[in-house]
Amino acid sequence: MSSLMRTLRRSIPGDPDVLLAGGASITAGVFVALMIRLNATLGEHIGVLEGSFVVHLVGTVFAALIVLPRRQPVVPGRLRRGGVLGVAIVMVANIVVPVLGVALTLCLSVAANLSFSTVSDHFGWFGLPQFRVSRRRLFGLALVVLGVVLVAYG
């Protein structure tokens, strides 16, 4: 009961902690869209791979400024593959955005993301726990796909 009250109190708009976290989330979303647009224009200007290089270099410097280097854990090689995928993501986005625009690119990426994770969860790929696909999930995916079609042809 007391935990329920605590949760309720936490969700009252006006709790500075919740408001600040909500504001941070919204700002992050705005930044995602801005970032994709800025990167694409940079890519058009200096080339998609060159753009991806600059994005990662600048990100490295910025992240290093935030994360004060303390004890550095030794990271296994298989976990470093994310960086390779990051280069591909920025490059592909740099090619796609000038053609489709930011909104459609983001919608397609949401659709592909949700579909892929649904399939991956259903079969329990990557050694992760298995979640069988539900009707509710299929309904949600259908809404997303319909939305993408409307955005594409709107």
Next chain:
Amino acid sequence: MAFFLALLNGVIGSLSRLVNASLAVFAGSLRGSLINHIVGTVVAGGLLVVGVRTGVLQFGGLPWYYWIGGCMGVFVVAASNYAVPRIGAVLLGMLLLAAQLITSAGLDHFGLLGGSPIALSWTRIAGLALVLTGAAVTMTERRRRRE
């Protein structure tokens, strides 16, 4: 063509999220992001060094703010870090997605920051609303693990 590339990017995105999730467990998500950016810099730099070219790496000609996209990516990771324990991953995801879609529609409509304008029609607004609704239906699902 661009359509399929965009879909492909979504798939790569979820792959990289999987890798990053285990990296974050290992190193913390901000430091994980740093490692990602370092590896990305080395890989992209390596490709450029061995002579792969898709354009001309030249400075100047663009205002400074076109060069700071990389900072924003790091900020997104930091903000998510901050928000998840306070408002939960679902609410974070929904706010993030809503803000993304609204901002991107605005950028497209006015052709801001170097894009060509794509007018915001009622169909397009309905489509964006559906994408958001569908994502909400999917993300708020309470899932039972299969034995």
